[in-house]
Amino acid sequence: MSLTGVTLIKDLRLEWRSKDAINSMLFFALLVVVIFSFSFDPTAEESRQIAGGLIWVAFLFAAVVALNQTWAREIRNQVLDAYRVSPAPANSLFLAKASGNFIFVLVLEALMTPLFVVFYNLRALGPAWQLPIVALLGTWALVVNGTFFAAMSLRTRSREIMLPLLLFPISLPAVLAMVEATTSILTGEYSAKFWIVLLAAYDLVFTTGCLLLFDIVLNAE
Amino acid sequence: MNATPIAPATTPIITVTDLVKQFGRFAALRGVSATFNAGQMYAILGDNGAGKTTLLRTLAGLNRPTRGSITMLGSNNLRAVCRQVGYMAHPSLLYDEMTGMENLHYFARLYDITDDQRCASVITAVGLDPDLARPVGQYSQGMRQRMSLARALLNDPQILLLDEPFSNVDLRSAREMVLLLGKMRDNGKTIFVVTHQAFLLEGAANEFVWMEEGKIVSRTSHYSPTPGEKP
């Protein structure tokens, strides 16, 4: 199995044993969802308008909690040094870490979405089958840049705050696309096709960019 | 351990020419020039801040030199020869939540080594039990040092860069480790040991390299508690 697969399996096994990232993330997302539900008490029609924005903002912040933990285990015993000394390519480490985060955030979304549906008694008027596509493309857009900037923020002073500062400006088009696509599907007023194409383009551009540039970030001391 | 092609004893395996490393304004290495021969064990001594660890990390390719150059195994691109380098640092470089064997399985894959026998043999070589089920996080400091050494030996490298391998290790096992390193040196490996317990290496190390304030101040074949005369 490829090196990326081996590293991914290792990360999933470690996460399964300690579960520290997934627990903190789940609880954080639950808090965000509940707080949003308190602060807004929309009628059915209004809830469809704003639910898209609320869901994705909640998932964005929960994802940042997970992304900040991406390299925590590697930093604890400087395991990255062992990786950098070995002939293993930087990209397989990056892909493994990004896929790991991708799985974590998807699990979070799968658990949290029913809550949103309950709190806002949502029913999609538009083609609901497109929602998973938007979720997959959107989550990868956040996670690929997030993993990259988490590695970059290791080399800065205030690591936890640095990740969102680097991630959010660059993710604005993706976040806008996710929110607009979800809202258009929920309200059924217009088609989400453009946003899905934009998300796919975003994923393509930034996955390539991150793969080409990750080596520089990993080997910056 | 299968014998990889070992360069003959006296040919230089590593040449360092006026290596300078500055972290911002602090000069960790102030111009180190030296040649190291294959199949030798070098003890690198000096008090804290002398630049021992920085020199080792620069040889391992983890720190980029501010000035100067390093030629290793005939190439000045350290990345090209990294298969022949084993590096052990003060932190364990292992995952605390995984057992020793699981750790080595993973790191072996980084060197495309897939047979488990290699991992087991390296663990027994450092005097640990391969089937130990406890995660590394619950090892004693001495056991963790040994497992960390095992990880550095995994790819049977020609060059070993060891940072404080004996710290927190009891005297008896430290002596065993020195014997092990001596045997490997006799098999042709080139070993660098950064340590504060240089007396352990007396009779084992071929050269004692003293460093002070980022420079090599003396290289003697016998251990003396203070830097000897100029080389």
Place this chain on the structure above:
Amino acid sequence: MKRVFPILGLLTAGLLSYALYLALVVAPTEQTMGDVQRIFYYHVPSAWTAFLLFFVNFIASVIYLLRRSPKADIIALVAAEVGVVFCTVVLVTGPIWARPVWGIWWTWDLRLTLTLVLWLIYVSYLILRRFSTSGQTPQLAAVLAILGALDVPLVYFSIWFFRTQHPQPVIGGGGSIDPRMMHVLLINWAAFSCFAFLVFWSRYRLEVLKRELEDTQALEDLLESPRSVR
């Protein structure tokens, strides 16, 4: 070389005041918006200059990654910094213009929103440079600059489509512009470009001087033995 700077300074000052005169007096008053439309002559050139500077930053960052020349790194830093200043101007004059005309401070107008996102990206670029403790800060900054530049077309299309969904008042009005207005606009843009060049150049000299000082201090520490420093 030192002599040229004051001459250029005078020239630019002259050009700027001439452009100001044109914008306030000579340019025809726009029928619907009236005199407040003259903010156009400061708002649009600043935006163009900012985008140009960010493009310079992108090119310099690519060159730095390819050839590691410190000069390219300094150009990238200075271009980003001066670019952010011009961006701030656009983000301040934009709402001041929108308020009287549409009664709202902010409109998700295409150019204004693009400027806002670029402002956020390059401020995060400057923050990364300040907070980075790595020995390879220029490389990290160059990587972020390239990813930021890759983002621009995606930002552009996402806002463009967002606007078709939620029609927004457009700053500066699309369609054809009265040739005399265009003439004044181009003069102003030339004036602001010269001004930007001067600011860029002096900030560049400042950065070169700062790095020379750092290098001499580092060299000094290198030669002196640290015992005297401790």
Place this chain on the structure above:
Amino acid sequence: MTYLYAAYAATWIIHIVYVGILVGQYSKLRDEIKNLNERK
């Protein structure tokens, strides 16, 4: 009209503040270089 002058004024205030910061840094730098040379 006041909005027009406000916008123009704001533009120049921002530029002047920035140039002021540059001048401040420049003079601080020159002092450092001066006492660096004195120490030599």
